[in-house]
Amino acid sequence: MASEILRLENVCKAYNVGLPTETEVLHGIDLELDHGEFLALIGPSGSGKSTLLNIVGLLDQPTSGRLLIKGRDIADLGDTEITHLRGHTIGFVFQYHLLISAFTARENVMMPMLADRGFASADIEARADRLLAQVGLEKFAGNLANNMSGGQQQRVAVARALAMSPDLVLADEPTGNLDTKSADAVFELMRQVNRESGTSFLLVTHNMDLARRCDRIIEVVDGRIRA
Numbered sequence: 001m002a003s004e005i006l007r008l009e010n011v012c013k014a015y016n017v018g019l020p021t022e023t024e025v026l027h028g029i030d031l032e033l034d035h036g037e038f039l040a041l042i043g044p045s046g047s048g049k050s051t052l053l054n055i056v057g058l059l060d061q062p063t064s065g066r067l068l069i070k071g072r073d074i075a076d077l078g079d080t081e082i083t084h085l086r087g088h089t090i091g092f093v094f095q096y097h098l099l100i101s102a103f104t105a106r107e108n109v110m111m112p113m114l115a116d117r118g119f120a121s122a123d124i125e126a127r128a129d130r131l132l133a134q135v136g137l138e139k140f141a142g143n144l145a146n147n148m149s150g151g152q153q154q155r156v157a158v159a160r161a162l163a164m165s166p167d168l169v170l171a172d173e174p175t176g177n178l179d180t181k182s183a184d185a186v187f188e189l190m191r192q193v194n195r196e197s198g199t200s201f202l203l204v205t206h207n208m209d210l211a212r213r214c215d216r217i218i219e220v221v222d223g224r225i226r227a
Ligand SMILES: Nc1ncnc2c1ncn2[C@@H]1O[C@H](COP(=O)(O)OP(=O)(O)OP(=O)(O)O)[C@@H](O)[C@H]1O
Pocket: 015, 016, 025, 043, 044, 045, 046, 047, 048, 049, 050, 051, 052
């Protein structure tokens, strides 16, 4: 098996292809991420970080270049395999947690498992509770997401991202909306998951204090990786 979970070779991305407004926002990105690595992606606003994360998360496609996940070239995979990879290999945490506010913490964490045939329904609730315990929210499993603090909601989002035991978690400004103390706690939680279960993380952040506590920092400027 390849030692890297992720490899990008000369990845370019243009929006509005073929239109007069066509703009290339990623110009030949080369990047590798090892199994178990915790990488920070920094760079000015508009430099292309979210675009890059969307491509790695298989939510968008590069205009050219190669993307390999666990050694497999995405260009060789069909829609079913890509959907499977997106659901089982990659977990997502966003700045705005995107929880369902009228659902409890437990129900939110159960969602990805309910959508998957691989789980027996009897196991799903117990696994959601274990994940909530892992993020320090065992007492809040039955609380409505709406009634939790921003930091607690983001912990629920981390638990949900871990529901399918992903190899890689993509986190786009997960602490951007939080006060310093909650941001620190959510970051430490992800770091702990990374250390304990070897899950790789790709963290987009504007917070240099957090970036410095990652294994490696990559800077994107004007759609290119700055050496
Ligand atoms: N769907 C789209 N259509 C056209 N242009 C887009 C689209 N999405 C992003 N862009 C442009 O691509 C460039 C990179 O945007 P992106 O969101 O990737 O930057 P970013 O580094 O994540 O910024 P931020 O730190 O502010 O989130 C920007 O100029 C943006 O306007």
